[in-house]
Amino acid sequence: MPPVLGVHLILTSLSKDYDGFVMNYNMHSMGKTIPELHAMLKQAEKGLPKKTPAVLTIKEGKIQKRKPQAGSGKAKGKSKKAYTPKKKIPPPAKKEHPAKDMACHHCGQIGHWRRNCVLYLEELKKGKAGSTSTSGT
Structure with a gap:
């Protein structure tokens, strides 16, 4: 079965409580794979009221109903993210002496900027x- 057909089958089989999620998914044409869709559904399920039935989970090739967690609802350990966050790209390293390779726009010499140019400051x-x-006379 093609992945697009599987995603469509999953989205159409959801209850009316997930209509907002399905509409948002279709409007943005996300084109996610089935495991990504499953992770998104689990995330969306957390925002639904408690009386909503649980999303089916897939374990070892079998489909089983998800059991509610025991306890006060807060996990003791760190929760795992359902997605992999984007890596932050660090900004480029700053040069110690950026004017060393630049030419002055006033005198044309290499090694300083116009704001530090001796000739420009004298002028x-x-x-x-x-x-x-002249204004005083």
């Missing part, structure tokens, strides 16, 4: 000194 000082003296 700025001259420009400010010249503008204050």
